[in-house]
Structures are given as C-alpha cells and as structure tokens.
Amino acid sequence: MKSVFIRTTINGKTYELDVRPNMTLLDFLRDELGLTGTKRGCEVGECGACTVLMNGQAVNSCLILVPQIDGQEILTVEGLAEGEKLHPLQESFLDHDAVHCGFCTPGMLMSAKDLLDHTPSPSEEETRAAISGNLCRCSGYQQIVDAIRETEDVRSQKSK
Amino acid sequence: MADKHKIIGKSERRVDAWGKVTGRAKFAEDYTVGHQLWGMVLRAKFPHAKILSVDISQAASLPGVEAVLTAKDIPGSKTFGIVLKNQAILAEDRVRYLGDGVALVAAASKEIAERAISLIVVEYEPLPVVSDPEEAMKPGALVIHDEKNEFVHHKVRKGDIEKGFAEADFVIERRFKTQFIEHSYIEPECVVAELAEQGGVKITGSVQNLFSSRRSVADALKISLNRVQIIQATLGGSFGGKDEVMTSMCCRAALLAMKTGKPVKMVNTREESMLESYKRHPYVMYYKWGARKDGTITAMEIRCIADGGAYSSMSPFVTWRSVVQATGPYYCENVKTDVYAAYTNNNYTGAMRGFGSPQVNFAIESMMDELAEHVGMTPLEIRLKNGFENYAVTATGQKLNHTVSLKQVLREAAQAIDFDRKWREYRGVKEGEKKRGVGIACSYRGVSLGAEGTDAAETIVSVQTDGSVIVSSGVTDMGQGAQTQMSQIAAEVLGISMDRIQFLNTNTSRVADSGPTVASRGTIMGGSAAKNAAEKVRATLLEVGAEMTGVEIIALDLADNYLIRKNSMERLASFGELTTACFNKGKPMIGLGWHKSPPTSWHEEEGTGEAYFTFVYGANAAEVEVDTGTGKVDVVDFVSVHDVGKAINRGMVIGQMCGGVAMGLGYGLLEDFEIEDAIPKQLNFDEYLIPTSMDVPRIKTIIVENEDPAGPFGAKSVGEPTNELAAPAIVNAIFNATGKRIYEIPATLERVLLGHKLSRSGKRGSEQKNSLDSMMVESCKNRGEKG
Numbered sequence: 001m002k003s004v005f006i007r008t009t010i011n012g013k014t015y016e017l018d019v020r021p022n023m024t025l026l027d028f029l030r031d032e033l034g035l036t037g038t039k040r041g042c043e044v045g046e047c048g049a050c051t052v053l054m055n056g057q058a059v060n061s062c063l064i065l066v067p068q069i070d071g072q073e074i075l076t077v078e079g080l081a082e083g084e085k086l087h088p089l090q091e092s093f094l095d096h097d098a099v100h101c102g103f104c105t106p107g108m109l110m111s112a113k114d115l116l117d118h119t120p121s122p123s124e125e126e127t128r129a130a131i132s133g134n135l136c137r138c139s140g141y142q143q144i145v146d147a148i149r150e151t152e153d154v155r156s157q158k159s160k
Numbered sequence: 161m162a163d164k165h166k167i168i169g170k171s172e173r174r175v176d177a178w179g180k181v182t183g184r185a186k187f188a189e190d191y192t193v194g195h196q197l198w199g200m201v202l203r204a205k206f207p208h209a210k211i212l213s214v215d216i217s218q219a220a221s222l223p224g225v226e227a228v229l230t231a232k233d234i235p236g237s238k239t240f241g242i243v244l245k246n247q248a249i250l251a252e253d254r255v256r257y258l259g260d261g262v263a264l265v266a267a268a269s270k271e272i273a274e275r276a277i278s279l280i281v282v283e284y285e286p287l288p289v290v291s292d293p294e295e296a297m298k299p300g301a302l303v304i305h306d307e308k309n310e311f312v313h314h315k316v317r318k319g320d321i322e323k324g325f326a327e328a329d330f331v332i333e334r335r336f337k338t339q340f341i342e343h344s345y346i347e348p349e350c351v352v353a354e355l356a357e358q359g360g361v362k363i364t365g366s367v368q369n370l371f372s373s374r375r376s377v378a379d380a381l382k383i384s385l386n387r388v389q390i391i392q393a394t395l396g397g398s399f400g401g402k403d404e405v406m407t408s409m410c411c412r413a414a415l416l417a418m419k420t421g422k423p424v425k426m427v428n429t430r431e432e433s434m435l436e437s438y439k440r441h442p443y444v445m446y447y448k449w450g451a452r453k454d455g456t457i458t459a460m461e462i463r464c465i466a467d468g469g470a471y472s473s474m475s476p477f478v479t480w481r482s483v484v485q486a487t488g489p490y491y492c493e494n495v496k497t498d499v500y501a502a503y504t505n506n507n508y509t510g511a512m513r514g515f516g517s518p519q520v521n522f523a524i525e526s527m528m529d530e531l532a533e534h535v536g537m538t539p540l541e542i543r544l545k546n547g548f549e550n551y552a553v554t555a556t557g558q559k560l561n562h563t564v565s566l567k568q569v570l571r572e573a574a575q576a577i578d579f580d581r582k583w584r585e586y587r588g589v590k591e592g593e594k595k596r597g598v599g600i601a602c603s604y605r606g607v608s609l610g611a612e613g614t615d616a617a618e619t620i621v622s623v624q625t626d627g628s629v630i631v632s633s634g635v636t637d638m639g640q641g642a643q644t645q646m647s648q649i650a651a652e653v654l655g656i657s658m659d660r661i662q663f664l665n666t667n668t669s670r671v672a673d674s675g676p677t678v679a680s681r682g683t684i685m686g687g688s689a690a691k692n693a694a695e696k697v698r699a700t701l702l703e704v705g706a707e708m709t710g711v712e713i714i715a716l717d718l719a720d721n722y723l724i725r726k727n728s729m730e731r732l733a734s735f736g737e738l739t740t741a742c743f744n745k746g747k748p749m750i751g752l753g754w755h756k757s758p759p760t761s762w763h764e765e766e767g768t769g770e771a772y773f774t775f776v777y778g779a780n781a782a783e784v785e786v787d788t789g790t791g792k793v794d795v796v797d798f799v800s801v802h803d804v805g806k807a808i809n810r811g812m813v814i815g816q817m818c819g820g821v822a823m824g825l826g827y828g829l830l831e832d833f834e835i836e837d838a839i840p841k842q843l844n845f846d847e848y849l850i851p852t853s854m855d856v857p858r859i860k861t862i863i864v865e866n867e868d869p870a871g872p873f874g875a876k877s878v879g880e881p882t883n884e885l886a887a888p889a890i891v892n893a894i895f896n897a898t899g900k901r902i903y904e905i906p907a908t909l910e911r912v913l914l915g916h917k918l919s920r921s922g923k924r925g926s927e928q929k930n931s932l933d934s935m936m937v938e939s940c941k942n943r944g945e946k947g
Contacts, residue, residue: 037183101639
C-alpha cells in the first residue's frame with residue numbers, strides 16, 4: 001500500500017512523516033510513536049478508552065485513520081501535564097479516587113478536558129453526558145463525575 | 161477513637177494513580193520487546209466436534225512464520241485446572257466450546273500471523289451440542305467429558321424439612337433464573353513471554369492469579385516453578401476474570417517462546433476476549449419455603465443448577481459459596497439445599513465478583529419479599545423479623561461469634577431512602593405512565609476463601625537506608641486498590657507518610673505463593689501480612705532507636721516520619737536518621753509478613769461446617785421509575801450500606817460501593833451474554849451493553865464499621881459484597897411499582913412489560929443474524945475449509 005505524507009502536531013510537537021493510509025490513529029500513537037497512554041479496548045468506538053483530542057474535540061482514535069490527522073492538532077494523555085506539573089483534572093482525579101484500574105482513565109481525562117474547555121462549569125447531567133462514551137467497569141462513575149465537576153478551574157469559575 | 165490512626169481510615173491518594181493519570185502506567189499491551197513475534201490462536205469452528213486432522217503444512221511454510229503448534233507439541237501437561245484438571249491448553253481430539261484453541265502461530269507480524277491462521281486446515285466431525293445444564297444432567301445426555309456431565313453436587317442439611325413443612329401454614333415455591341455475564345474488564349487480555357537467561361520463561365501480563373498460572377505453565381513446559389517467572393503488569397480490571405483465560409494465554413505464549421527462542425506477544429481483540437473468556441454462571445434455582453402466618457420460616461428446600469460450561473474451572477468453589485449462603489441471613493431450623501454444576505458446550509463459567517452469591521441473593525431476596533406479601537408485612541419488617549443477630553447459628557450449623565450487624569445495615573438503608581413510607585405510598589398508586597417503586601435487599605457474606613482451601617498470604621516491607629520504603633505482596637492489585645491499602649497499613653505501623661512508599665507489582669519469583677487474589681481477601685489477608693511485616697521492621701527500628709537515644713523502647717514511638725518520645729511527642733530523630741543508624745548497625749530492615757487465616761471446616765457429606773472465619777453484612781435500597789408504556793426501568797435513587805469492619809481508605813471503600821452497585825445494576829437490568837445453541841451472540845460492547853454514566857444514578861454510600869479482630873485494624877472486606885445486592889433491590893422495587901414480579905434477570909423492557917423475553921433467535925434475517933452468519937462463513941474460509 002502506498003504511503004501518505006502527513007504533517008501533524010501531537011502534544012505540541014510537530015511531526016512530518018510518511019504513514020500507511022490504513023493505519024488507525026490509535027495504532028499510530030501506540031505503535032509508531034510509543035505513546036501507549038492511549039488505550040485499546042474495543043476497536044469499534046464503543047468503550048472510549050482510546051479517546052484523544054483532535055483540535056480540542058474528543059474523538060475515538062480507533063475510528064480515525066492517520067491521513068485524517070494531516071494538518072490537525074492531537075492531544076493525548078501524555079500531553080496533559082506541563083512537565084512535572086499535573087493538569088488540574090489529573091490532580092482532581094487523584095483527590096477524588098476517580099482512578100481505579102486506570103484503563104479508562106486516559107480516555108476519561110480527554111473527554112473531561114473537552115467538556116471543561118467548552119463548558120467551564122458543567123452540571124452533573126452535562127458531565128455524565130460528556131463521559132457517556134467512556135466505559136468504566138470499576139468505579140460506577142460517581143467519583144469521576146465528582147472529580148470533573150470539582151476540578152480546580154471549575155471551582156474557581158463557580159466562585160466568580 | 162477517630163484520632164487513633166494517622167493514615168488508616170483516611171482517603172489517601174492511591175499509590176498507583178499518578179502513573180495512571182499521566183499515561184505512564186504500563187499495562188500488558190504497553191510492553192514491547194525487541195524482535196518480538198506475534199502469537200495468535202486458531203479457535204474452534206464448532207462448539208462441539210471431534211478433530212479428525214490438523215494440517216499445518218501450508219501455514220508453517222509461509223515466510224515470516226516461525227512456529228505453528230498443536231496440542232502434540234506440548235511437552236508436559238496438556239490440560240490444567242484448579243480443581244479438576246480438564247481444561248485443554250489446545251484441544252487435541254475434541255473441541256468442547258467455540259472458544260477452544262486448536263493451533264498456535266508465532267510470526268514476524270500480526271498480518272502474517274493472521275494469514276498463517278487462515279492456512280491451517282482442520283477437519284472436524286461435528287457433534288450435537290448440549291447447551292442446557294438441566295438437560296445435560298438427565299440420564300442419556302451426551303457426555304462432554306469422560307464421565308457424567310454433573311460434576312458438582314454440594315449440599316447443606318439442617319433439621320428435618322418434612323417436619324418443617326408440616327409445621328408451615330403455607331408454602332411458597334418459585335423458580336428463578338439468571339444469565340451469563342461477561343466480566344467486561346476494559347483491558348483485553350495480553351501477555352509477553354520471553355526466554356529467561358538461566359532457562360525457562362519470564363512472562364509479563366494481565367494476570368490476576370499469578371501463582372496458579374505459574375503452576376500450569378511449569379506443568380505444560382515440564383520445568384520447575386523457579387524457572388517460570390510471572391510478573392503482573394498493571395491490570396486493567398479483572399473482577400475475577402483474568403484467571404484461567406490468562407493461564408491458557410500464558411501457557412500458549414510460553415510454548416511459542418520456547419519453540420521459537422524469541423519473545424512472543426499475544427493480545428486478544430475484544431471479540432476474541434468475549435468469545436474465549438469464562439463468564440458468570442447462569443443458575444436455575446428452585447426455592448420452596450414453608451412459613452407460618454406470623455412470618456416465621458419453618459423450612460427451606462433449595463435446589464440450584466449452575467451451567468458450568470465446557471470446563472470445571474472454579475465451579476466447585478463458586479457453587480460451594482452458593483450452597484453455604486443459599487438461605488440468606490435468616491433463621492430457619494429445617495434446611496435442605498443442593499447445588500449442582502453441569503458441563504455444557506457453552507462458554508465455561510468461573511470466578512466473577514460475587515462468586516456464586518449474586519445468583520442466590522436474587523432468589524433469596526425475592527422470596528423474602530413474597531413472604532412479606534403473604535403475611536402482610538413490609539419488606540423491611542419481614543427481614544427484621546427473620547434476620548440474624550449476634551450468636552445466630554447459620555444453616556451450616558456455624559455460630560456467628562462476631563458483631564452481626566445485619567439489622568443495623570438494614571435500618572440504615574431503609575432510613576436513608578425513607579423506605580416504609582415510600583413503599584406504602586407507591587403500592588397504592590394504581591395508574592400512571594411512570595410508576596415509582598422502592599426495594600430493599602440484604603445479605604451476609606463469608607469473608608475470604610473459607611473452607612475452600614489453604615488461606616495464607618505474604619507481604620514484604622523493605623525499608624531503605626534513606627527512610628523510603630518498598631512494599632510488595634503476593635496479593636495482587638487489579639484496580640481495587642490492594643496496593644494502596646497495604647501501603648497505608650505499613651505507613652501506619654511505621655509512623656511514616658504515604659509519599660515514602662513505593663509498591664512493586666507482584667512477581668512470582670520475589671514473593672511467596674499467596675494463593676489467588678479472590679474472595680475479597682486482599683485487605684484481610686494481604687493487609688494482615690503487611691501489618692505483620694511492618695511490625696517486624698518497627699520492632700527493629702525501636703530497638704535501634706533505644707540504643708541511639710538511651711530512652712527505653714516502651715517510651716518510644718514512630719509518628720509523622722520521626723522517632724518520638726511517646727508521652728511528650730518530642731522528636732528524637734528523623735525516620736531517615738533512624739533507618740541510616742539501623743543500616744550502619746547491620747540490622748535487618750526487611751520484614752517478611754505472613755498471615756494464615758483462622759481455621760474453618762467443612763463436612764461435605766453431612767453438609768455442615770464452620771464455613772468462614774468471619775462474615776460481612778450489607779443492605780441495598782433502590783428506587784426505580786418504571787415506564788408502563790415501554791417497560792423501561794430507570795434507577796433514580798440508590799443506597800448502599802456495608803459493614804466493612806474498618807475502612808482502611810474511605811475513598812476506596814466508597815469507590816468499591818459505587819462500582820459494585822453499577823455492576824449489580826447491569827446484572828439486574830441490562831446485561832445478558834446470550835449463548836444460543838452454544839454460540840455466543842454478542843462479542844463486543846456494541847451489543848453487550850454494560851452500564852454507562854447515564855445508566856447509573858447518584859449512589860448514597862453509608863459505611864458501617866464494627867471492627868473485627870480477624871482483620872488488620874478491624875478491617876474485613878468490601879469488593880464483592882457491594883456487587884451482590886443491587887439486582888434483587890431493583891427487582892423488588894419493580895414489584896413495588898408494578899405489582900409484577902420478575903423471576904428471571906435481567907429485567908429487560910419486555911420482561912417488565914410482557915413478563916417474558918422476546919427472543920432474538922430464529923431465522924429472521926436480522927442484521928445480528930447476518931453478521932453472525934457471515935462471521936461463521938468468514939471463519940470457515942479463514943480456516944481453509946468448505947463453509
């Protein structure tokens with residue numbers, strides 16, 4: 001199969017490379033770039049473990065082919081923290097015990113970031129809807145919902 | 161009492177969570193080894209068939225293929241199993257379910273491995289399938305293994321049921337049925353097997369019970385246990401599910417690695433995972449109770465049949481818990497319980513969170529509500545009338561010598577949901593598009609393995625010269641938080657903060673065989689061993705502290721990262737100074753902690769015994785809204801109350817409670833791993849539906865703490881009890897709303913609306929059927945056979 005040239009930004013870093021056009025973004029991230037924080041759960045877009053942000057919007061990376069990210073900006077869980085400083089969502093997940101086995105966590109965080117970036121002070125209903133495409137078998141979702149809604153930025157928004 | 165502990169009881173951050181929010185945590189599939197090969201399995205074409213021949217020649221000659229193996233290539237034991245050793249690593253002459261493996265391939269890439277699999281030619285002689293366990297037990301049924309299909313019969317006997325039924329004013333007799341449940345851990349199975357430098361293999365994988373997997377790999381390769389090292393990768397959920405399915409994957413990858421001399425990685429797709437992995441047992445349950453008009457139960461006669469599927473797996477243990485707990489936490493002098501398991505050609509069934517209790521609890525708690533109806537009491541009143549109290553004697557003849565908090569948890573749950581008032585109010589509502597109802601359910605549950613087997617565990621606490629600490633254990637963390645609670649226990653004993661502790665994933669070559677991490681035994685066993693280990697190190701540190709300071713040991717303590725004078729809290733040395741001194745004096749700073757459970761007993765023939773060394777108590781209350789036009793049930797409110805002895809980490813206990821309820825809600829309302837004529841119908845999350853964030857309501861959690869001397873700091877267990885009550889609470893709430901009782905779960909729209917299931921079977925040419933057919937045709941083609 002003929003390879004395709006793409007130029008893309010992933011976690012702030014620009015890549016220019018030739019890719020196999022039938023490769024999914026998920027495989028590309030994990031197998032080509034070694035960004036294994038993004039998880040493979042179902043490969044049919046149902047579990048949400050592979051969720052990343054494409055231009056700020058949460059997408060299932062198992063449903064995106066690499067040529068589609070040409071000219072686009074991708075953010076994965078590895079790009080959330082700034083150096084050693086965790087993103088407020090990550091801190092909040094730690095404080096609310098929203099991380100159990102942790103397999104859904106990267107995808108959950110990315111869906112949550114999409115939500116908070118667009119809806120700074122979400123209701124419980126909005127929060128539940130935003131993560132409804134991310135399956136979690138451990139937590140019953142409650143601590144995740146609380147973690148998202150009580151993230152530092154959200155709290156400061158509320159107090160304004 | 162509340163200030164007694166510094167770390168115990170607090171919602172400390174999990175020790176493993178930082179890696180999980182940053183993407184740093186390494187799950188099995190995140191491991192890549194240089195020059196690794198892809199391992200792949202050819203699975204059965206029919207759920208039941210004789211294998212006449214396997215031709216691997218074409219596959220083996222494909223460039224890039226390094227090995228093609230069949231059962232003949234296994235040097236040692238070709239089968240494994242924790243009780244009955246009858247599960248095939250690769251089927252040799254017969255396949256017994258659709259998930260059976262027939263051949264293995266190792267190739268340079270996934271694509272080549274896939275192609276090689278399609279070139280293997282297997283000639284089968286299909287056999288009739290047995291897919292109903294009750295049919296399987298009948299005389300003359302086709303036998304799936306060597307003898308008869310019935311491979312378990314456990315019993316409990318107490319008093320005289322004839323006499324009990326004679327004393328009854330009325331008898332209630334019902335049949336209940338439950339479904340197959342897929343564990344649905346979000347991480348599919350994966351291992352990487354490499355050759356070990358001194359011979360043998362090293363396997364890194366998503367394995368729950370490393371020691372039983374190690375034993376099977378050693379047997380299959382015919383090598384000693386010390387030459388098989390299994391390291392647990394960070395585990396993406398298990399719920400009892402990554403046991404035998406991982407054992408077979410470990411064996412297969414190890415065989416390929418040994419054959420090729422190269423590292424071999426195997427990963428299941430979700431479809432492979434659902435097709436091959438074992439499920440929660442479906443039960444058919446016949447309950448017959450005799451009772452008096454005042455609500456006293458005079459006799460219980462119970463018969464349960466579990467579908468064991470193709471292999472024995474954990475069925476003997478799962479059904480044993482069922483037989484012990486089948487009467488619920490209720491007084492009854494005359495009991496006869498029989499629980500059977502039978503082989504079928506369905507997916508084999510084994511351990512899943514709850515382990516034989518969710519099934520019987522559905523029946524018991526439904527019966528209890530029916531009894532209440534008969535005698536005109538509320539569901540709460542009937543339970544308070546019949547429920548166990550301190551020193552109650554169970555159906556197995558065991559006297560309960562701990563705090564029996566059944567009524568305490570029941571009252572807490574009822575009060576939190578305003579049960580009696582709502583129950584009466586909703587009952588009176590005749591008409592309406594949306595009808596509300598409340599339901600309650602309670603249980604008692606034996607802690608840890610009980611008389612199932614040897615119950616002991618090791619935890620190691622190793623203090624470093626700078627005062628940092630490494631903890632490791634034979635008890636594994638699958639996401640439930642075992643590492644964190646063991647760390648908290650060690651930190652409490654050593655008087656240090658949690659940031660000083662690093663926990664290592666379990667490695668079979670570095671800790672003692674601690675049995676399986678099942679039966680909610682992580683805290684009580686691993687935690688007790690952690691306490692024991694930390695206390696050994698503490699004794700050494702205090703001894704050195706006394707020498708250093710000239711203060712008597714008895715006047716010293718460790719707190720807030722310091723050696724202190726107990727009375728004045730005066731800081732005498734930092735923890736780091738103390739550990740350096742300890743090192744310089746050549747004192748051991750490693751504590752090997754071992755915990756053996758108190759004795760239990762079981763008399764299989766008499767059906768009596770001291771089944772478990774202690775029990776936990778829980779109650780759930782649900783409020784539902786039923787759409788009377790569609791049968792859709794929404795759970796709008798939920799209360800979960802559990803006596804955990806002592807919450808080591810409150811946040812984690814709440815997490816277990818919410819997660820357990822969510823899984824129980826799926827059990828009661830949504831999930832059904834349908835198997836028709838031994839062919840599974842759902843193989844991914846597009847069709848097998850587990851609860852999403854929109855299905856689970858906000859859950860009120862109430863932690864009750866009656867400390868138990870059997871556990872560390874009084875802690876008992878929480879993982880499984882939280883999962884065993886939601887379904888009956890919901891089903892009872894549906895009855896309160898509609899006046900109709902559900903005898904078979906899940907309570908799907910059609911069962912709630914019509915009282916029976918609408919079958920998806922038959923030749924109706926739906927998309928589902930088409931896709932299944934094409935899958936079958938495709939797989940026939942792939943296997944180089946005529947469809």
